[in-house]
Amino acid sequence: MEESALRALDLIAKKRDGGALTTAQWNWLVSAYGRGDVAEEQMSALLMATWFRGMSAAETLALTLAMRDSGDILRLPGLGRPLVDKHSTGGVGDKVTLVLAPMVAALGLAMAKLSGRGLGHTGGTLDKLEAISGYRVDLSPDQLVAQVRAVGVAVAAASQQLAPADRRLYALRDATGTVNQAGLIAASIMSKKLAVETDALVLDVKVGEGAFFATQLDGEAFAEAALAIGAGAGRQVRAVLTKMASPLGREVGNGREVAEAIDVLSGHGPKEVATIAAVLAANLLEMVMPDASAETAAAKAWQTLANGSAMEHFERWISAQGGAISGLPARLRQAAAAEGVIRADRTGTLAAISALAIGQAAALAGAGRSRKEDQVDPRAGITLVAEVGQAMVPGDVLALIHASDQTRLGQAQRLGARAFRLADGTGAETPLMLAVMRHADAHRKRRRSRGSDGGDGGTDL
Numbered sequence: 001m002e003e004s005a006l007r008a009l010d011l012i013a014k015k016r017d018g019g020a021l022t023t024a025q026w027n028w029l030v031s032a033y034g035r036g037d038v039a040e041e042q043m044s045a046l047l048m049a050t051w052f053r054g055m056s057a058a059e060t061l062a063l064t065l066a067m068r069d070s071g072d073i074l075r076l077p078g079l080g081r082p083l084v085d086k087h088s089t090g091g092v093g094d095k096v097t098l099v100l101a102p103m104v105a106a107l108g109l110a111m112a113k114l115s116g117r118g119l120g121h122t123g124g125t126l127d128k129l130e131a132i133s134g135y136r137v138d139l140s141p142d143q144l145v146a147q148v149r150a151v152g153v154a155v156a157a158a159s160q161q162l163a164p165a166d167r168r169l170y171a172l173r174d175a176t177g178t179v180n181q182a183g184l185i186a187a188s189i190m191s192k193k194l195a196v197e198t199d200a201l202v203l204d205v206k207v208g209e210g211a212f213f214a215t216q217l218d219g220e221a222f223a224e225a226a227l228a229i230g231a232g233a234g235r236q237v238r239a240v241l242t243k244m245a246s247p248l249g250r251e252v253g254n255g256r257e258v259a260e261a262i263d264v265l266s267g268h269g270p271k272e273v274a275t276i277a278a279v280l281a282a283n284l285l286e287m288v289m290p291d292a293s294a295e296t297a298a299a300k301a302w303q304t305l306a307n308g309s310a311m312e313h314f315e316r317w318i319s320a321q322g323g324a325i326s327g328l329p330a331r332l333r334q335a336a337a338a339e340g341v342i343r344a345d346r347t348g349t350l351a352a353i354s355a356l357a358i359g360q361a362a363a364l365a366g367a368g369r370s371r372k373e374d375q376v377d378p379r380a381g382i383t384l385v386a387e388v389g390q391a392m393v394p395g396d397v398l399a400l401i402h403a404s405d406q407t408r409l410g411q412a413q414r415l416g417a418r419a420f421r422l423a424d425g426t427g428a429e430t431p432l433m434l435a436v437m438r439h440a441d442a443h444r445k446r447r448r449s450r451g452s453d454g455g456d457g458g459t460d461l
């Protein structure tokens with residue numbers, strides 16, 4: 001056996017037996033795997049050993065930085081204002097970036113966000129933005145920097161050179177049942193986020209049946225790992241945990257979500273979308289302007305919606321990236337090829353709307369993809385008409401389905417109907433905002449779980 005294969009074998013055995021790999025060993029593994037000196041089966045075994053044994057904070061940081069350093073680092077020096085970023089772990093109807101980005105620009109910050117496309121039941125920001133005719137997602141690094149300088153915002157496709165080691169390792173984790181481990185998820189996400197040199201990052205960690213993290217505990221474990229990576233890498237990071245049991249807002253589907261984001265920017269969209277955007281913006285502001293109190297930061301964030309400055313920055317951003325503003329948002333709500341409804345089939349109170357079922361139904365309607373190469377239909381999606389807590393009688397409209405063709409309409413209607421739970425009592429609503437976590441909170445929480453501290457973990461809202 002070659003020397004490198006032997007060395008990989010030693011490291012797999014060390015991890016399997018509960019040992020911690022050193023930074024030098026993680027660096028070697030990531031770069032040797034990139035060169036082809038560590039075989040796929042060896043990396044698979046190492047990932048499985050890591051899934052079972054976990055990683056120390058130092059190991060998680062080492063893996064993150066090794067993956068970050070496998071590709072290009074994007075620097076935007078001399079902007080004259082703080083550069084911030086946001087990551088959402090993904091939810092159904094999550095159009096928060098479209099509101100948050102212009103909001104932070106209106107607050108005098110800048111946002112350069114590299115995003116991806118949707119797969120499965122949650123949509124991707126790029127798919128949503130491409131529903132705006134003319135919007136260009138492919139910007140060269142120079143174009144991205146120039147746009148952020150000029151208008152304070154750019155949201156573009158992540159290049160293949162952004163943490164390429166993560167790209168390969170994520171695909172391998174997907175094929176080996178090793179995705180759902182907090183340290184590996186945090187290392188993967190943070191390797192890409194740290195590859196853009198920003199002053200502060202906020203993580204929107206969605207928790208619930210329709211999200212990547214089903215429980216608050218899972219979301220917190222991820223947030224703690226990500227916050228520790230941020231602290232180790234010298235980056236200011238906060239995590240905001242938000243509920244994702246039912247879809248966010250009323251529109252699900254690419255063009256319709258952009259239309260709803262424009263409604264929020266115009267001051268009349270769903271309150272929950274505005275609330276999450278304002279909380280994220282306020283946390284970013286607090287991180288880069290430590291003198292700003294939490295109350296002042298929140299008030300400033302809300303003000304950008306009330307005084308129209310966030311809307312102005314949205315229009316500047318979209319126009320700078322080639323998107324046609326005129327006729328929005330009506331153009332984004334044009335009828336799809338096949339339109340239908342879902343109606344209540346009994347009397348009762350609408351107790352719950354499953355985000356997962358609505359996300360899957362919207363994808364079936366044509367808004368999502370099951371394989372990377374599938375095309376999405378910008379007009380496809382679901383509009384929620386009824387709200388949780390509303391009294392319904394048979395025949396009342398629960399939702400509108402906008403589908404790419406009649407076959408998809410039938411499939412989406414059948415699956416979508418299962419999303420609505422009508423009950424005899426009233427549904428118990430859980431709060432939208434679950435917690436804000438900073439590194440100190442996460443640290444305190446870990447110490448408390450070891451029995452040495454009475455601190456309270458995240459800041460409950």
Ligand code: URA
Nearest residue numbers: 170179184185188189
């Ligand atoms: N998203 C990522 O980018 N990486 C993970 O590991 C999970 C979700």
